C-alpha cells in the first residue's frame with residue numbers, strides 16, 4: 001500500500017492511494033500516527049474494505065505523510081562511501097568518520113514540509129543551503145533489543161526525506177543539530193510505501209535533481225551501515241516507538257560535494273526520488 005496524509009474540505013485524513021496513484025480513499029484513523037499504532041491486520045482490512053468513489057488527487061492537498069512527527073528524526077551521517085569521501089574533501093575536520101562506526105544525530109522537526117511545499121532559506125542566517133535525498137524508515141511497533149535478523153518485523157514502511165542542511169551552521173557549531181533542524185528543513189513524502197511491498201533489505205534506486213539536473217544517483221543497497229544493523233544497534237539501548245523515523249543517509253552529489261560547491265538559492269526546485277515510493281518535489285523560498 002501507498003499511504004498519504006491529505007486535507008480535503010477542511011479536514012485532514014490518512015488515506016490509501018489507488019492503483020496508479022491517481023486517487024485516494026480515506027482510512028478510518030484520526031492520523032497517520034494512529035494508523036501506524038493500530039494492529040497491522042486491522043489496517044490492511046480497512047484498506048481492503050474501502051468502497052465508493054475515491055477522491056482524485058487533484059482535489060486534495062498533500063501533507064507530509066507524518067506531518068508532525070512525535071519525536072525528532074534520527075539520522076545517519078555519512079552512510080554511503082562516496083558521500084563520506086566528498087564530505088571529507090569539503091571539510092576534513094567537520095566530516096571525519098572512522099571505519100564503519102555509524103554517525104547518529106537528531107533532526108528537529110515540529111512540522112515536516114509537504115510535497116510541493118517550501119524549503120525555507122532563512123536569509124541572514126543561512127548561506128550554504130544544501131539538499132540530501134534519503135530513504136527514511138518508519139518503525140511500526142515498539143522496538144527494544146531487536147536482533148538484526150528480526151528487524152524487518154518492526155518496520156512499518158518507507159518514505160523519502162530531504163535532509164536539508166545549512167553547511168556553515170553545521171560545521172561552525174560542533175553539533176549538527178542547529179544546521180539540520182531549522183524550520184522548513186524537512187521535506188517528507190510523497191507517501192509511505194508499506195514494508196510488505198519492499199523486499200528487505202531495500203535495494204531501491206535513489207536520486208536527486210536540482211532544476212532538472214541530476215545531482216545524486218545511487219541505490220539504497222549501498223548503505224554502509226544497513227537498516228538491520230542500525231535498528232539492532234539503536235534498539236539495544238533506546239526503545240524505538242511506533243512512528244519513529246530514521247533517515248538512513250545520503251549518497252554523493254550534494255552541493256558541498258562539487259568544486260566549487262553548488263549550494264541552493266531561492267527559486268531552485270529539488271526533486272528527490274526513490275524507486276517504489278515516488279518523487280518529492282520542493283522549491284526554495
Ligand code: MG
Pocket residue numbers: 075076077132134163247249250
Ligand atoms: Mg543526511
